[in-house]
Amino acid sequence: MPAPALPLYEKIAASIARHIDAGTMRPGDRVPSVRRASLQHGVSVSTVTQAYLALENRGLIHARPKSGFFVRPRVLDHIPAPKTSRPRKGLARIGSGDLRSRILEIASQRHIVPLGAAAPAPELLPVTRLNRVMASASRHARASALEYSHPAGCEELRRELARRSLDWGCNLEPEDFIVTSGTMEALFLSLRATTKPGDVVVVESPTYFGVLQAIENLGLRPLEVSMQATEGMDLEHLESVIRRHRVAAIVAVPSFSNPLGSCMPAKNRQALIDLLGRHEIPLIEDDVYGDLPFPPATRPRTVKSFDTKGLVLLCGSVSKTLAPGWRVGWVVPGERYYDRIQQLKTSSTVTTSKPPQLAVAEFFRDGGFDRHLRHMGHCYAAQVNRMAEAVSEFFPHEIRLSRPQGGFVLWVELPPGVDAVKLHTRALAHHISIAPGRLFSARPMQFANFIRLSCGIPWSPKIERAIAVLGRLVRQFTGAPSTGSSLPSR
Amino acid sequence: MPAPALPLYEKIAASIARHIDAGTMRPGDRVPSVRRASLQHGVSVSTVTQAYLALENRGLIHARPKSGFFVRPRVLDHIPAPKTSRPRKGLARIGSGDLRSRILEIASQRHIVPLGAAAPAPELLPVTRLNRVMASASRHARASALEYSHPAGCEELRRELARRSLDWGCNLEPEDFIVTSGTMEALFLSLRATTKPGDVVVVESPTYFGVLQAIENLGLRPLEVSMQATEGMDLEHLESVIRRHRVAAIVAVPSFSNPLGSCMPAKNRQALIDLLGRHEIPLIEDDVYGDLPFPPATRPRTVKSFDTKGLVLLCGSVSKTLAPGWRVGWVVPGERYYDRIQQLKTSSTVTTSKPPQLAVAEFFRDGGFDRHLRHMGHCYAAQVNRMAEAVSEFFPHEIRLSRPQGGFVLWVELPPGVDAVKLHTRALAHHISIAPGRLFSARPMQFANFIRLSCGIPWSPKIERAIAVLGRLVRQFTGAPSTGSSLPSR
Structure with a gap:
């Protein structure tokens, strides 16, 4: 599934962004003039201009009147x-x-x-196209659009998700997915499948408050682990916590955590998987922001892609990228938890609403999502x-x-x-x-x-x-x- | 909100059906000839013929060659x-x-x-019309169709439900409803709001297995109460059970229980409410079949309509009447449980998918549902x-x-x-x-x-x-x- 080709101006913008990111071009440096860049890259002046405008829109460069373009000082x-973060020791009680x-x-x-x-x-959402896809899917729908979807979700959607899973570093089959009502239901079902009331659940500190609320409502006890501003969960702290407590599950947002926006480096993801494996602790991986890296970075591999023991329950959705209100998400529970999650889903929401599933599947299939x-x-x-x-x-x-x-x-x-x-x-x-x-x-x-x-x-x-x-x-x-x-x- | 007028032939069919139901016309009786009925009712021969065909289709009368139409023997x-039913005493463990x-x-x-x-x-579902409504709603939708609905569900839908509540013997406001993913989520949230793990929940015997599964998954203990084949829950048995156990909640399907199809008479509904009030026990009223009485009977009033102390959580959906796979249901939790249900919903599925809500609202508004x-x-x-x-x-x-x-x-x-x-x-x-x-x-x-x-x-x-x-x-x-x-x- 190769990504669709970038327009020319985007390629040039990306190459300059890479230089800025790597520090080859530093804040205050003058960017090559439009004429010079057009010769360097062998493209038209208007293509370069378009690239520079794009970089300006992204806040990477700015124009000084009569002097040209300069790398913007980075406020950070x-x-x-x-x-x-240094969370206080011990278990917390939620208010x-x-x-x-x-x-x-x-x-x-x-x-x-x-x-x-x-x-x-x-x-920023593809409003017109999405609504058109939904309208067209419904206009041509038959009785089956009103019927329950397959208990695990529409085959069409699970097939598209399986194809997308290559980008996550995984190679999943349609049968690996259970479609949910957004990421929140995926997290909620994963918590229910891996814990029982009174159990200890490790969370990031700071962490997304929706997870804390679910933990509270399920009668679980949260245990907070330090977060580094850029690398995410502090694995040394996590290990010491695991040694001291019986941890039933860990919830983490390795890619662009909420609220820090941190991203766990690949070597930490491997180390985390090794740690989970030694202690047989399941990880509920919330990947809801994984599709939104800041360019020119590419999408991080999921922790799931390092998982060989089936300990990761991967949760995601289109709520941050396409349509929050459509409530289309998914969980990849792995063999250990599949049946349990399916049963819990059946006895709470039965299946996920079918028309939004079909529309998202069609939008994925149609291309253009990347x-x-x-x-x-x-x-x-x-x-x-x-x-x-x-x-x-x-x-x-x-x-x-x-x-x-x-x-x-x-x-x-x-x-x-x-x-x-x-x-x-x-x-x-x-x-x-x-x-x-x-x-x-x-x-x-x-x-x-x-x-x-x-x-x-x-x-x-x-x-x-x-x-x-x-x-x-x-x-x-x-x-x-x-x-x-x-x-x-x- | 007056019900749309019946076609003439339906009125005549209904009047004959009432006679049969009341025993004025008994199995084997000859139905008036088409010509005679047309004079009696002052309508055309073809209208009477249409009425008789409808009654024949419903299994109420049958034609004998050269003799006319006769009331059909009732197999039952x-x-x-x-x-x-005589469920064994004590609490049961679910398999x-x-x-x-x-x-x-x-x-x-x-x-x-x-x-x-x-x-x-x-x-039997209005497939073409429903799909067309969904298509049209989506075609004209803007960004708001992609956004989260109000936490309690789309205003448009809750307004239509409030109007329909008059038929249920209630007089509810849009603010009384929380839209859910089908009746099952409504029941599940109601169980979570009224109980904690280990609590005893009274169910009908026999009862819908989805409820038993939810009870099992929430770590609750079911207690089964006798059912009479036509009148539903045996209130004497219920009372003796309540005296012996600390009951956290009761789940019942007063209108057309599953699997018995029984319907609790109005006087029993009043007696049930009195009993609940004396013991302050909440009733989770599953009204999913309430819209489907066998004609010529009219829709039964909900137990909720007898409720003055806010002990009934009324659950319903369009899953048996319009579109099981759209997952549009609702709960009317009452003041006691509203905030708790809203919070539990937020931390599990956040909101219900918006496009199906809008389409159901439009279908209701459009008339023709009755x-x-x-x-x-x-x-x-x-x-x-x-x-x-x-x-x-x-x-x-x-x-x-x-x-x-x-x-x-x-x-x-x-x-x-x-x-x-x-x-x-x-x-x-x-x-x-x-x-x-x-x-x-x-x-x-x-x-x-x-x-x-x-x-x-x-x-x-x-x-x-x-x-x-x-x-x-x-x-x-x-x-x-x-x-x-x-x-x-x-």
Whole structure:
């Protein structure tokens, strides 16, 4: 399944992006002139211009009037990353979940600048094409579109997923998949299949709050493991935790964790698999962001692809790339857990809704999904970069910023005194929603001075204004002198 | 929301059906001649003819050459109903569920005569119209069709459900509903919201096996209560059980229980609510068959409509009436359980798939759903009647048959010696699937000599042949002389 060929200008843009990424071209360096580059690459001037515009849109280069294009200073070069998290020892008890529910509800309101929920911007989704595929599939459908799908999900979709699994470093068969209602059902079923109430489950610290809520509702006990800002789960810490506790399962987001955006290096993935194998502990691998690396990086191999003992339950969906509201996800449970997951699914939602499955299958088959993903990756990289710039401009100097390598969220460590839950309340008065750090841990005060910002929506003056307001509110906590006071308060 | 007017011939058919039902016209009676009826009702001869044909199709009257139309003998008049079930005392342990899974898998295979699973026949579903509604909704959809619906489900659908709730004897608001992935998710969430592992849950005996499986998977303990063949749950037995055990919740199908087809009379519904109120026990009311009474009966009021203390969680869906595979259901949890159900839904499937919700809402809004339901009810009544006739013709005389008042399943008590699981295996060799009675209880031998037959599919010589084969197989167990031996074995 070769990826569709890149347009010429994209190839040139990618080659320059690689140089910037590798440090061959450094911030402030002048990029070859358009004329020179057209000779170097043997392409037309307009192709180079298109490439440079693309790089500018991605925030990698910028034009200086009458001087040409320059590599943009990287804002993250002068702001430190959050330190490796040090969760408190022992098991945590999860609170009531009220804060989580309230914040999620707020995040869905229309008049709010939505920096709280990690949802893809509708502007970046292939809306027209997807709706057309659904319409066409339904117009030609017969009675079978109304009937239950195969208990494991539509054959058509599972076949396309099997083909895509080559990109994940796997070589799966349609029979390996069980289609679910989004990644959340995949994670939920995986937790149910691997644990019983009272069991200990290892999670990342910080971790996605939906997982914490599922763990709470299933009567499980979460145990938090340190996260390094760029490499993800701290395997030494994980090993020491496994030695001290009877761990029933591990939940991790190795590719572009939420909220850090970290990506576990291949050697760590192998080490993790070895560790799992020695202790026979299942890993619930949440791969929901795996399709969204920042270009020019390629999609990371899943941990599942290193798995020889059938200990990994791989979970994914199209919720971050195509259609959150269609609720099409999947789990690859492996032989050990397949029957159990199938049975649990049957006795909770029976099967996944059929028309969205058929439409997603058709969209995959049709091609163009990989091009769509590349486009999204470029947009998200640029949006995260712009957000980081704005934060560094308007927030106090003592902050730390995550180094996302994919996805579309930014994790901000504020000065120690700032209470992010209070910040959230004050921001709401300005119609801005953010996700306070406390959501991302079962220990109430673990990330009290952190916030997660979603960069899912295209940059706009409205968002810039919102960041300026947030900066001002943060300064009110710290007593630092305010900047950007000339900006309106909403 | 007045129901759409009946066509004239339907009105006449309904009036005659009422006479038959009330016993004013009895089996063997001659129905007024077409000419006379046309004068009586003041309608054309062709309208009366159409009415008589409809009654004939429903199995209520039959033509004798040169003599006219006669009220058909009711097959159930000479076969007794199963006795009130007497489940063994105490709590039951549920088995592995393997039998259930295996039988469900078999039931979905195409080459099988599907008397095993209770699914509506595709021929009776409004396939073309539904698919067209979905196509049109998608063609005109914007980005919002891809986004998450409101956490409780699409406003459009909840509004239509609120209007329909008047037919259920309720007067619900859109805010009272949480949309789910079919009735099964509604039941599953309701069980999770009202119990914790180890709790005792009362179920009907016999009961729908999907509920038993959910109870098993949630670590709950089922307690079975007697069922009367026509009136449903035996309230005296229920009360004595409640006095002896701490019951966390009750699951019941008051309208057209599965597999009995029984319907709890209004006075029992009131008595049940009084009992629940005295003991503060929640009732999970599964109303999935409530829309399918046998004409001329009208839709029963839900138990929820008697509820003043907020103890009933009402669960329903369009899975038996429109589209099983779309997975659109709902729960009305009441104030006590609303927040808990919403939170449990968020941490398992987040929201229900949006396009099917929008399409069902549009189908409801469009009108015609009630006409469709009436048509289905007529078909199912006739199909159940034909099935009962065939069973009485081909099975040994010692059998007992349920008296379904709605839905589309028939519950058959075979002579004591017959092992229905073995019967199921032998039937499969003839490409016929049935549901053995043991599925319908947590106690392995409770209904060992019962089977459930689905009458969801239109009558055909193929089905008649299948019933003849089943009768022959049953006789092989009992040693009774075989009839119908001239029929082929497949």
